Each structure stands twice: as C-alpha cells, then as structure tokens.
Amino acid sequence: MLQGKTRASGPRGSLGGALRRLRGNRRGSAIAMMAAGLIPAIAALGSAIDAGRIYIVKSQLQTGVDAAALAGARAFSVSGTASNSRESQVAAYFSGNFPDTYMGVTNLKVAPAFTVIKDINTTTVVATATLPMSFMRLFGFMQQPVRATARAAINPHPLEVxxxxxxxxxxxxxxxxxxxxxxxxxxxxxxxxxxxxxxxxxxxxxxxxxxxxxxxxxxxxxxxxxxxxxxxxxSVRQMFGFNDVVANTYGGTWPSNKLGWKxxxxxxxxxxxxxxxxxxxxxxxxxxxxxxxxxxxxxxxxxxxIPPMYVPQMPGNAVATGAKANPSSAYYSVANVEPNNNLYKLHPSYYDQMLNLDFYGNQFANNPYREAFYDAYIDLNDNAAKADNDVIVRADNGGFYDPSSNPWNFTTRTGTQFRVRYDRIPQFNNWKDATEYTVNPLGGSVDDxxxxxxxxxxxxxxxxxxxxxxxxxxxxxxxxxxxxxxxxxxxxxxxxxxxxxxxxxxxxxxxxxxxxxxxxxGQEEPKxxxxxxxxxxxxxxxxxxxxxxxxxxxxxxxxxxxxxxxxxxxxxxxxxxxxxxxxxxxxxxxxxxxxxxxxxxxxxxxxxxxxxxxxxxxxxxxxxxxxxxxxxxxxxxxxxxxxxx
Structure with missing residues (x-):
C-alpha cells in the first residue's frame, strides 16, 4: 500500500517538481521578456520621434505663415502677379521660410486672404501640409495633417514723416x-x-x-x-552779388549763375x-x-x-619769417590736403564791382568778399617801397595801405577804407572757374x-x-x-x-x-x-x-x-x-x-x-x-x- 501510494503520488510529484524547476530556472527567459517589453518601448520611442517631427514642422509652418502675412500686409495695396504684389510677396516669404519639401511634407497648400474690415487692412495666411510618419507606420499611423494660421493687420491713419x-x-x-x-x-x-x-x-x-x-x-x-x-x-539776409537783386540782374540765379546762392x-x-x-x-x-x-x-x-579760400602749402606751425609778405612763397601755394582749394574766380566782367562797389551805401556791410580778401592778403603790405604787389590798397588814391595805421574795423565799420586789387592776387594760376555745385548723386557709391x-x-x-x-x-x-x-x-x-x-x-x-x-x-490728427x-x-x-x-x-x-x-x-x-x-x-x-x-x-x-x-x-x-x-x-x-x- 505504501508503495502503491508512492507510485500513485509519484507522477504528480514529478510534474509539480518539474514546474517548480521550470519556474526556478531563469536561463533564456530574459530574451522573451525583453522581446515582449521592447514592443511598447519602440512604440514610445517612435511616437516621441514622430511627435518631435510634428512639432518642428508645425513651428516652421507657423514661422512661414507669420512672415508671409507680414509681407502681404506690407504690400497690401498691390494685387496681381507682379513680383511686388501682395500675392507674390506672400508666396515668396512663405517659401523662403518653409520650402516645399521641408521634412518630407506633402500636399502643401498656402491660402492668403486680403480683407478690409472697419478701415483695417488685414492679411490672413493659412497653410496646411501632410507629414508622413516614420516609426509610427509600424502601428498603423501613416501620416499627420499639420495646419498654421497667421493674421497681420495695418490700421491706416494720417502720417507725417x-x-x-x-x-x-x-x-x-x-x-x-x-x-x-x-x-x-x-x-x-x-x-x-x-x-x-x-x-x-x-x-x-x-x-x-x-x-x-x-x-x-x-x-x-x-x-x-x-x-x-x-x-x-x-527771412534770409541779402548779401551783395550773391542772393540779392544785383546777383539776379547781372548773373541770374543758381544754378545758371554758379556764383549765386544755392x-x-x-x-x-x-x-x-x-x-x-x-x-x-x-x-x-x-x-x-x-x-x-x-x-x-x-x-x-x-x-x-564760403569765400575763395585755400589751405597753404606751408604748414601753419612753421610759417617762415617774411613768407606772408612774399607773393612767391609756399604760403600762397596750395597744400595737397582735403579740402585744399576753394579758390574760385569772380565774374571776369564784374569782379571789380563785386569787390569795391558800395552798392547799398552802407560801408560794404553786406559784401561777402571784402573781409575774406583783406584777411588773406593784408600781410603782403609790409613795406611802402614794395607796394606794387599789394592786393589791399587805399581806397582814396590806390596807394600803400598801412595796416598798422587806423586799419578798417569790420565790426564797427570804421577806419581807413581800402580797395581790393583783384589783378594782383599772388599765384592766380591756382584759381579755378566756379562749379555749379550740384551734389553728385553717385557720391559714395564706391569707397574711393x-x-x-x-x-x-x-x-x-x-x-x-x-x-x-x-x-x-x-x-x-x-x-x-x-x-x-x-x-x-x-x-x-x-x-x-x-x-x-x-x-x-x-x-x-x-x-x-x-x-x-x-x-x-474727415480724418484724425496725423501721427x-x-x-x-x-x-x-x-x-x-x-x-x-x-x-x-x-x-x-x-x-x-x-x-x-x-x-x-x-x-x-x-x-x-x-x-x-x-x-x-x-x-x-x-x-x-x-x-x-x-x-x-x-x-x-x-x-x-x-x-x-x-x-x-x-x-x-x-x-x-x-x-x-x-x-x-x-x-x-x-x-x-x-x-x-x-x-x-
């Protein structure tokens, strides 16, 4: 009986032990468990990757419609197919930010709309696209639609700039x-x-x-x-021979009169x-x-x-003794600096009147030339014995003008009056005809x-x-x-x-x-x-x-x-x-x-x-x-x- 019970119980004990041994034996079971666990992990990873792609495409699509809406608004007044039209500007700015094949999208469509609502110019741009999935295809998700909308507005109002x-x-x-x-x-x-x-x-x-x-x-x-x-x-003071009746009568107005006021x-x-x-x-x-x-x-x-003026070749901090009294010295030559030479000739028929005619009888108060000529050439008057090269001479007799004896005061308009001898200007070969002085529209177009x-x-x-x-x-x-x-x-x-x-x-x-x-x-105060x-x-x-x-x-x-x-x-x-x-x-x-x-x-x-x-x-x-x-x-x-x- 004991043996029979053992036999009877033997097979059951053998199966239970086998199961217990199977449960206790872990060799090779990790592979199956990993395989089973990888399925949701791969799904999660693929979902994350494709979700990231969706986010990137959505963000770039939004950037594209934002740029397109602003560009369309800037060109709101022009419609049609020209390159500067609002439609063309929308297309150009959108494609510049979102190319047709960006991230492999398909079915890309861009729809602009231009409306005026309560005097507000509004440009709306809607873009849609289809993004093919990568990993999520394994789970039956083949594609994802993406959409972005932007609206730009301009509120026209009177504007003074x-x-x-x-x-x-x-x-x-x-x-x-x-x-x-x-x-x-x-x-x-x-x-x-x-x-x-x-x-x-x-x-x-x-x-x-x-x-x-x-x-x-x-x-x-x-x-x-x-x-x-x-x-x-x-509102503008008149200067003799420059912007007054004399200039207009004898020379005309600028630019035909190159010595006239611009x-x-x-x-x-x-x-x-x-x-x-x-x-x-x-x-x-x-x-x-x-x-x-x-x-x-x-x-x-x-x-x-600006009177006729020049920059002397002789440096200002090294003017030699007697140089200003010598009409042949480097003091009266022109330096090679910028700017160097604004010595322009006066009208050949009227230069004496321009320099020496007190047309208004006010002691030359509004003559633009005399003080400049006096300052430029009075230093030639160093000696009565050499007065034949003096530019500044006495007004009464044309003789030697002594700058140390009661010289003319340009502020009080008192003193010994003088005359300018235009024909005695030293180194007159440096003087040039006046230019029209219209600004060169190409000025600065090259760095030269x-x-x-x-x-x-x-x-x-x-x-x-x-x-x-x-x-x-x-x-x-x-x-x-x-x-x-x-x-x-x-x-x-x-x-x-x-x-x-x-x-x-x-x-x-x-x-x-x-x-x-x-x-x-009927409009509000201008901005x-x-x-x-x-x-x-x-x-x-x-x-x-x-x-x-x-x-x-x-x-x-x-x-x-x-x-x-x-x-x-x-x-x-x-x-x-x-x-x-x-x-x-x-x-x-x-x-x-x-x-x-x-x-x-x-x-x-x-x-x-x-x-x-x-x-x-x-x-x-x-x-x-x-x-x-x-x-x-x-x-x-x-x-x-x-x-x-």
Missing amino acids: MMVLDNTGSLKANLPRDSNGVVKTRITALKDAAKSFNEILFQGGDTRKDLAMGYVMYDITVNVGKLLTDWRSS GCVFGDDTVKDLTATLTYRDPNAWDIDRTLPGEGAHPPVKPYF GARNKTEFPSPNWQCPEAATKVDYGRSRSFYDDVIDRQNAAIYPANGTLHHAGLLWGYRLLVRDDVFKRTPPR RALVFMTDGETALGTSQNGYDDRTWTFYGNYADSPISSSRGGLIGQSERRFAKTCAALQAEDNAPKVYIVALTTTDRNTLAMFEQCAPGHVYQTSDTATLKAAFDDIASELVDLHLVQ
Missing part, C-alpha cells in the same frame, strides 16, 4: 560683406534701406493719400533757404556757451526751437557762403575719395541738395527719386553737425502753419515722426595743415569761436544745441516721435545724447542687414503693422 539724412563724406566707406557676399558702401546701403522704408509705408503701392513725407539732407549745413524765402523774403543757410543768431539745462531757453539763442528766422523778434539768417566727388570750388561748397517740405499727395516713386538723386555722400568736405539737420527737420515738420500741407478730410540717420558723431576737421581758420561750419568760421568761448568748445556746444532742440521738440503738442538710426556709431557720449533724444528708439546698426532691419522696424511701427493671430 520727416527724414533727416546724413550726407557727409564718411558715408562712402564700405560696410562688411553681406550674407550674399556683396559689399556695399554706407550711402548705398542707406539708399536701399530708405526705399524699403518707403515700400512699407506705401504698403507696396505707389500712392497713399494719407501719407506726407519730407527730407532734410545735412552735413555742416542744410539747404532750406528757398523754402524760407518762399514763405517770407525777409539755398543753404548759416545757423540762427545765438549766444555762446548755452546752459546745460535742456528745458531752459537761453535768451537770444534762436537756434534751439520752433521759431523761424524773420518771425517776430527772431533775426533773419545769413545765406551760407577720388571718384564721384561733388567738384568745387564754389561759394556753395558743402551745401546739400534742397530740403523737401512735408506734404501729402506725392507718389512713392517721387520719394525714391529724392533718395537716389538728391541724397549722396558729399566730398571733399570737413565735418558733420547733427544739430543743423535736427533743427531744420524739426521746424519743417511741426510748423505746418508756415510750411502748409492739407491732410485728407508725426522724425527719422534721423547718421554714421557718426559730431565732428569737424578743425586744423587744415595747421590752419584752423580754413574750417567753415553751420555757425561760421571755426577760428572765430562762434558758439563757445574757446575754439575747442564748438563740438560740445553744438551737441548741447542738439540736445536742447530735441527737448523743445519733445515738448510740442502732438510731439513727433523721434527715431535715430546710428550706423557704425560707437562713441558713448553720442549714443547717450541720441538715447536722451529718442528714448527706446535708437537703433545701433553695423552692416547692411541691421540697417535695413532698423528702417523696416520703424516703418512697421509707424503703420501699426502687427500680427493679430
């Missing part, structure tokens, strides 16, 4: 090579950026009835004189050493606010005039100071082209032409005075009671902006071969210390006038918003001055791309271009 553009010679310098390997000069990049600015303001079209623009080009002066005299003839002006009457308090208007400082020359107690301005110069000599040397007053009804092509043909680097030259450009940009913009414009009827562009700090070439009386500025001759108690204080006082002018602008009703684009400008004091004038709106740019981006950003803000979805 004054562009103040630096035209100094430094703009001929090259900028760094751009992303396409192209090298552009600063002025070329400025022209391109300014025209892109116009394109955004005009929303790609050529007309916009509620937009008014103006331009002021500047270097050491500005050309606003004809705008002033069109308003009030007495239209630039010197700064307003002012006082030296203005106080530092920006909101304080120093008495008799007429060069820091909105009032205009000839208005009320504001004195008229002088027409900008010997090419595309605005040739002188001229009484209008360094005078930019005429300012364009702010007005409605002009086409975009009109403004593009101003940028291309009237805005250029001017050289040879010797300085940059930001105050001149800002002051007159401010006045031409806010004084719409004088410089009249008519906004469209106003002043966009100021420069490539450097306030600067002057103050010493020409050791002579500081050969430098002319907005304020007069540098050697006369016209706005500061010392010659070296001119730069600081000019910048103080810039700051005070900007403070006056900021205090205006409906004050214009100021934007400053500083190209390659690194001077800390200059940048601080700019930031004080345009808080939060100073664009430091260094190359073609950042310059264009700055102008585009300003234009987008002015037209209120923004994404709403």
Whole structure:
C-alpha cells in the first residue's frame, strides 16, 4: 500500500517538481521578456520621434505663415502677379521660410486672404501640409495633417514723416560683406534701406493719400533757404552779388549763375556757451526751437557762403619769417590736403564791382568778399617801397595801405577804407572757374575719395541738395527719386553737425502753419515722426595743415569761436544745441516721435545724447542687414503693422 501510494503520488510529484524547476530556472527567459517589453518601448520611442517631427514642422509652418502675412500686409495695396504684389510677396516669404519639401511634407497648400474690415487692412495666411510618419507606420499611423494660421493687420491713419539724412563724406566707406557676399558702401546701403522704408509705408503701392513725407539732407549745413524765402523774403539776409537783386540782374540765379546762392543757410543768431539745462531757453539763442528766422523778434539768417579760400602749402606751425609778405612763397601755394582749394574766380566782367562797389551805401556791410580778401592778403603790405604787389590798397588814391595805421574795423565799420586789387592776387594760376555745385548723386557709391566727388570750388561748397517740405499727395516713386538723386555722400568736405539737420527737420515738420500741407478730410490728427540717420558723431576737421581758420561750419568760421568761448568748445556746444532742440521738440503738442538710426556709431557720449533724444528708439546698426532691419522696424511701427493671430 505504501508503495502503491508512492507510485500513485509519484507522477504528480514529478510534474509539480518539474514546474517548480521550470519556474526556478531563469536561463533564456530574459530574451522573451525583453522581446515582449521592447514592443511598447519602440512604440514610445517612435511616437516621441514622430511627435518631435510634428512639432518642428508645425513651428516652421507657423514661422512661414507669420512672415508671409507680414509681407502681404506690407504690400497690401498691390494685387496681381507682379513680383511686388501682395500675392507674390506672400508666396515668396512663405517659401523662403518653409520650402516645399521641408521634412518630407506633402500636399502643401498656402491660402492668403486680403480683407478690409472697419478701415483695417488685414492679411490672413493659412497653410496646411501632410507629414508622413516614420516609426509610427509600424502601428498603423501613416501620416499627420499639420495646419498654421497667421493674421497681420495695418490700421491706416494720417502720417507725417520727416527724414533727416546724413550726407557727409564718411558715408562712402564700405560696410562688411553681406550674407550674399556683396559689399556695399554706407550711402548705398542707406539708399536701399530708405526705399524699403518707403515700400512699407506705401504698403507696396505707389500712392497713399494719407501719407506726407519730407527730407532734410545735412552735413555742416542744410539747404532750406528757398523754402524760407518762399514763405517770407525777409527771412534770409541779402548779401551783395550773391542772393540779392544785383546777383539776379547781372548773373541770374543758381544754378545758371554758379556764383549765386544755392539755398543753404548759416545757423540762427545765438549766444555762446548755452546752459546745460535742456528745458531752459537761453535768451537770444534762436537756434534751439520752433521759431523761424524773420518771425517776430527772431533775426533773419545769413545765406551760407564760403569765400575763395585755400589751405597753404606751408604748414601753419612753421610759417617762415617774411613768407606772408612774399607773393612767391609756399604760403600762397596750395597744400595737397582735403579740402585744399576753394579758390574760385569772380565774374571776369564784374569782379571789380563785386569787390569795391558800395552798392547799398552802407560801408560794404553786406559784401561777402571784402573781409575774406583783406584777411588773406593784408600781410603782403609790409613795406611802402614794395607796394606794387599789394592786393589791399587805399581806397582814396590806390596807394600803400598801412595796416598798422587806423586799419578798417569790420565790426564797427570804421577806419581807413581800402580797395581790393583783384589783378594782383599772388599765384592766380591756382584759381579755378566756379562749379555749379550740384551734389553728385553717385557720391559714395564706391569707397574711393577720388571718384564721384561733388567738384568745387564754389561759394556753395558743402551745401546739400534742397530740403523737401512735408506734404501729402506725392507718389512713392517721387520719394525714391529724392533718395537716389538728391541724397549722396558729399566730398571733399570737413565735418558733420547733427544739430543743423535736427533743427531744420524739426521746424519743417511741426510748423505746418508756415510750411502748409492739407491732410485728407474727415480724418484724425496725423501721427508725426522724425527719422534721423547718421554714421557718426559730431565732428569737424578743425586744423587744415595747421590752419584752423580754413574750417567753415553751420555757425561760421571755426577760428572765430562762434558758439563757445574757446575754439575747442564748438563740438560740445553744438551737441548741447542738439540736445536742447530735441527737448523743445519733445515738448510740442502732438510731439513727433523721434527715431535715430546710428550706423557704425560707437562713441558713448553720442549714443547717450541720441538715447536722451529718442528714448527706446535708437537703433545701433553695423552692416547692411541691421540697417535695413532698423528702417523696416520703424516703418512697421509707424503703420501699426502687427500680427493679430
């Protein structure tokens, strides 16, 4: 019985033991377990990879429609198939950000829509695509649809913009090579950026009835004189033979009369050493606010005039004894420096009248030539025995003029009167016929100071082209032409005075009671902006071969210390006038918003001055791309271009 029970129980014990042994034996079971566990792991990994691909495609698709919507909004006014149309711009900007085969997508579709709702121009771009799956195909997920939408809006409103553009010679310098390997000069990049600015303001079209623009080009002066005299003839003082009836009668007006006035002006009457308090208007400082020359107690301005002048070959710190008394010396030869020679000939038939006729009977008070000739040649008068080469002689008898005996005082207009002998000028072979002095529109198109110069000599040397007053009804092509043909680097030259450009940009913009414009009827008060562009700090070439009386500025001759108690204080006082002018602008009703684009400008004091004038709106740019981006950003803000979805 015992054996039978054992047999009976033997097989059951044998099976249970086998099972127990099987459970306890772990050899080879890990492979099966891993295989079973890899299935969900692979699914999770594949899902993560494909989810990442979906995210990347979705993000890039959104970038594409955002760029396309903004581009379409900028070109809203132009429809059709032309390259500048809103449809073409949407397609170009979308494909530039999302190529057709990006990440292997298929069925890519882009649908723009352009609508006007309550006077708001709206561009909507919807893009859809199908993204094939990679790992998730193993689990039956073959593809994933992706969609992105962007909506950009522009809210048109009356807009008045004054562009103040630096035209100094430094703009001929090259900028760094751009992303396409192209090298552009600063002025070329400025022209391109300014025209892109116009394109955004005009929303790609050529007309916009509620937009008014103006331009002021500047270097050491500005050309606003004809705008002033069109308003009030007495706003600019008359200079004999330059901008008066004599000039008009005997020579005609500029440009046919190359010795006539082109239209630039010197700064307003002012006082030296203005106080530092920006909101304080120093008495008799007429060069820091909105009032205009000839208005009320504001004195008229002088027409900008540069007399015949040159830089001597003999260095100013090494003038030999007796050199100035010797007409053959190197003192009367011309140095090879920039600028060197602005010696222009007077009219061959009228030079004696220009120099010696007291036409107005006021002791030559408004004769632009006599003081310059006296200062240039009085040192020849060293000895009565050698008077035959003297340029300055007695007015009464033509004899020896003794500068040590009661000489003429140009301030009090008293003393011994003199006559200028034009026929005795030493080394007259250095003198040249005056040029027309229209700015060369190609100035600065190449980085070469010997090419595309605005040739002188001229009484209008360094005078930019005429300012364009702010007005409605002009086409975009009109403004593009101003940028291309009237805005250029001017050289040879010797300085940059930001105050001149800002002051007159401010006045031409806010004084719409004088410089009249008519906004469209039934619209709100216009938004106003002043966009100021420069490539450097306030600067002057103050010493020409050791002579500081050969430098002319907005304020007069540098050697006369016209706005500061010392010659070296001119730069600081000019910048103080810039700051005070900007403070006056900021205090205006409906004050214009100021934007400053500083190209390659690194001077800390200059940048601080700019930031004080345009808080939060100073664009430091260094190359073609950042310059264009700055102008585009300003234009987008002015037209209120923004994404709403």
